Amino acid sequence: MFVVLRDLLRYNGEFLAGILMTGVVVAMALLSFVSPYPPLDQFVAPMDVPPSGAHWFGTTSRGQDLFWLLTYSIRNTLAFGLLVAILSRILSLSIGLLAGYRGGWVDRVLMSINDTFIVIPLFPILVLFYFVMRDNMSWVMLAVLTALLGWSYDARLIRSVALSLRHREFTQTAVFSGMRTHEILSREHLPFVLPIVFSTSLNNMNWSIGLEVTLAVLGFTDINRPSVGGMIYWANQHSAVVAGVWWWIAFPVGLVVMLFIGLYLLAISMNEYIDPRSRLERGGGRKE
Amino acid sequence: MRAYARYAFGRFLQFLLVVFIGINIAYIITHATPIDPVEHTVSVATAFGHTAPEAIESMRQSLRELYGLTGSPIEQYLNFWRRVLVADFGPSLSAFPSPVSTLIGRAIPWTVGLLGVATILTWIIGNLLGGLAGYYRRSRILKGFGIVAMALHPMPYYIAAILLLIVFGYLWPILPISGGSQMNVARGWSSEYILSVVRHSMLPLLSLLLVGLGGWFVGMRSLVSNVVTEDYVVYAELAGVSKRRILTAYVMRNAIAPQVTGLAISLGHVFSGALITERVFGYPGIGSLLVDGVHAGDYSLVLGVTTVSIVGVSLAVLVIDLIYPLIDPRVTVS
Numbered sequence: 287m288f289v290v291l292r293d294l295l296r297y298n299g300e301f302l303a304g305i306l307m308t309g310v311v312v313a314m315a316l317l318s319f320v321s322p323y324p325p326l327d328q329f330v331a332p333m334d335v336p337p338s339g340a341h342w343f344g345t346t347s348r349g350q351d352l353f354w355l356l357t358y359s360i361r362n363t364l365a366f367g368l369l370v371a372i373l374s375r376i377l378s379l380s381i382g383l384l385a386g387y388r389g390g391w392v393d394r395v396l397m398s399i400n401d402t403f404i405v406i407p408l409f410p411i412l413v414l415f416y417f418v419m420r421d422n423m424s425w426v427m428l429a430v431l432t433a434l435l436g437w438s439y440d441a442r443l444i445r446s447v448a449l450s451l452r453h454r455e456f457t458q459t460a461v462f463s464g465m466r467t468h469e470i471l472s473r474e475h476l477p478f479v480l481p482i483v484f485s486t487s488l489n490n491m492n493w494s495i496g497l498e499v500t501l502a503v504l505g506f507t508d509i510n511r512p513s514v515g516g517m518i519y520w521a522n523q524h525s526a527v528v529a530g531v532w533w534w535i536a537f538p539v540g541l542v543v544m545l546f547i548g549l550y551l552l553a554i555s556m557n558e559y560i561d562p563r564s565r566l567e568r569g570g571g572r573k574e
Numbered sequence: 575m576r577a578y579a580r581y582a583f584g585r586f587l588q589f590l591l592v593v594f595i596g597i598n599i600a601y602i603i604t605h606a607t608p609i610d611p612v613e614h615t616v617s618v619a620t621a622f623g624h625t626a627p628e629a630i631e632s633m634r635q636s637l638r639e640l641y642g643l644t645g646s647p648i649e650q651y652l653n654f655w656r657r658v659l660v661a662d663f664g665p666s667l668s669a670f671p672s673p674v675s676t677l678i679g680r681a682i683p684w685t686v687g688l689l690g691v692a693t694i695l696t697w698i699i700g701n702l703l704g705g706l707a708g709y710y711r712r713s714r715i716l717k718g719f720g721i722v723a724m725a726l727h728p729m730p731y732y733i734a735a736i737l738l739l740i741v742f743g744y745l746w747p748i749l750p751i752s753g754g755s756q757m758n759v760a761r762g763w764s765s766e767y768i769l770s771v772v773r774h775s776m777l778p779l780l781s782l783l784l785v786g787l788g789g790w791f792v793g794m795r796s797l798v799s800n801v802v803t804e805d806y807v808v809y810a811e812l813a814g815v816s817k818r819r820i821l822t823a824y825v826m827r828n829a830i831a832p833q834v835t836g837l838a839i840s841l842g843h844v845f846s847g848a849l850i851t852e853r854v855f856g857y858p859g860i861g862s863l864l865v866d867g868v869h870a871g872d873y874s875l876v877l878g879v880t881t882v883s884i885v886g887v888s889l890a891v892l893v894i895d896l897i898y899p900l901i902d903p904r905v906t907v908s
Contacts, residue, residue: 402592407887410880415603417868417876539733
C-alpha cells in the first residue's frame with residue numbers, strides 16, 4: 287500500500303497535483319469544526335465587504351463571513367459526494383460481481399436493468415423528486431436517490447472484470463473446495479476489482495457533486511443547508527454579480543472547480559496506474 | 575439479416591423495458607409524496623381567483639385521474655398508463671388551459687436543435703483533435719490543447735455559461751444573451767428569422783462546446799494511443815505506409831467505435847435538455863419549461879416533461895443502437 291503510494295507520488299505528477307488540490311479542499315472542510323460563526327447565522331459580519339485581512343474571502347449581502355461559511359458548505363458538499371459514492375459502490379459492486387460470476391439468465395436480467403438505468407434521464411427525475419418532496423427534501427434522501435440512479439455505469443465495468451475472473455483457475459479451485467457464491471465474490475474476486483472501485487468512486491463523487499451543485503443552483507435542493515451550490519443560489523438571488531459582489535460567486539466556484547479537478551486527476555492517475563500498458567510506458571518500455 | 579432482425583427485436587424489447595421502468599419510477603415518486611398533489615395544484619390554480627366552481631371540480635377530477643388517484647390501486651395504475659400512452663397530461667396549470675402536450679411540442683424543437691447541433695459538433699471536433707493528439711504525441715500545440723481541455727472538462731457547466739455571459743453580455747456585447755430568437759421578427763422560413771435564431775444560439779452553443787470538448791478529446795487520445803502500439807500499426811509503419819493514411823485508415827477508424835457508443839448516449843440525453851444552459855440563456859426549450867413548471871407548481875407539466883424525456887432518451891439510444899452494427903463491421907449481431 288505504502289509502496290504504491292510512494293511510487294505514485296514520485297513518478298506521477300498528476301497524482302501529486304490531485305492530492306494537493308483535494309487536500310486543500312478537505313483541509314478547508316475540516317476548518318469548519320473550528321469556525322467562529324455558526325453556519326446558519328446571518329448578519330454576524332458587516333455586509334458586502336470585499337476580501338480583506340479581517341474577512342479573507344469577503345462577506346455576503348446577508349452579513350456572513352464567506353470564508354467560514356464556505357468551510358461548512360464544502361464539508362456538506364463533500365459529505366454528499368461521499369455518501370453517494372459509498373452507497374452506489376455497494377450497489378454496483380454487488381450487481382457487477384454477481385452478474386459477471388453467475389452469467390446466464392442472472393447476468394441477462396441484471397444487465398437489462400443496468401442498461402435501463404444507464405439511459406434513464408436522471409435530471410428530470412431528480413427535479414420531479416424535489417417537486418413532490420419540496421420542504422421535506424433532505425440531503426440524505428437526495429443522496430440515496432442519486433445513488434440509486436447512479437450505480438449502473440460502474441456496475442458494467444466491474445462486471446467486465448468479473449467475467450474474466452470467473453474463468454481463472456483459482457475460481458475453479460474455490461468452487462471445488464466448496465465455497466459459497468457470496469464467499470467467492472467477497473473473498474476471492476473483490477480484491478481484484480478494488481482498484482477499479484477506487485477510481486470509479488472518485489469519478490462518481492465528481493458526478494454526484496456536479497449534480498448536486500446544478501440542482502442547488504436552480505434552487506432544487508434543501509437550500510437552507512449550506513452547500514456550494516446553495517451559496518451560488520443565494521448569491522444569484524441577491525444578484526451578486528450585477529451588484530459587484532463578485533467574491534460571493536468566485537470563491538465557492540473556485541473551490542468547487544479545484545475539487546473537481548483534484549478528484550479527476552486522482553482518478554485518471556489511478557487508472558493509469560492500474561492499466562499495465564501505461565505502466566510499461568512510464569518505465570520506458572514503450573516507444574514514443 | 576435474420577441475425578440482425580433478432581438483434582433489433584431484442585433491442586426493441588429493451589427499449590420498452592427502459593420506458594416501462596423509467597415511467598414507473600416517475601409514478602412511484604409522484605405517489606410517495608406526503609403532499610396531496612391534487613389539492614396543491616388546485617390551490618395554486620384557484621389562487622388567481624376567477625375559476626368557476628364547475629371548472630375546479632372538473633380540473634380536480636382530471637388531475638385525480640392523471641395522478642392515478644381514482645379507483646382501486648390497480649385501476650389507478652392502469653389509468654395513469656392509459657393517459658401516458660396517448661401523451662395526454664391534461665391542461666397545464668401555469669398556462670391554463672393550454673394542454674401540456676402542446677407546450678412540450680412547442681419547446682422540443684428548440685432543445686433538440688440546440689443540443690443536437692452542440693453534441694455532434696463537440697463530438698467531431700473533440701475526436702478529431704483527440705485523435706491527432708494521440709498520434710502526434712510530440713506536438714506542442716496539441717499538448718497545450720490537452721491541458722486546456724483537461725482543465726475545462728471537470729468544470730461545472732454553470733461556470734462556463736456565466737463566464738460567457740459576462741464576457742459577451744457585458745464586456746463585449748456582440749451577441750444576444752437571452753431568448754431563442756428576436757422578439758420582433760415573425761416566425762417562418764425567412765432568412766431574417768433563421769439568422770436571428772442562429773445568432774441567439776451562438777452563446778449557448780459555445781458554452782456547451784467549451785465544456786463538452788474535453789471529454790471526447792481525452793477519451794479519443796487515450797484510445798488512439800492504445801491503438802498506436804498494436805502490431806498492425808507498427809507493421810504498417812515499417813512497410814512505409816504514409817503517416818496520414820495510417821492515421822485515418824488504421825488508427826482513427828479502429829479507435830472510433832467506443833466513441834460512437836458514447837455519442838449515442840449523449841445524443842439520447844439531448845431530450846432531457848440542458849436545464850442550466852436554457853436557464854442561464856433564457857432559451858425556450860424543455861429545460862426552461864421544466865424549471866418554470868417547478869416554480870409555478872405545475873404538476874402535470876413537470877410529470878409530462880419527465881415522461882417525454884424518458885421516452886425521447888430511450889428512443890434516441892434505440893435508433894443509434896440499431897444503426898450501429900451497420901456502421902461498424904466488427905460488431906457481429908449473431
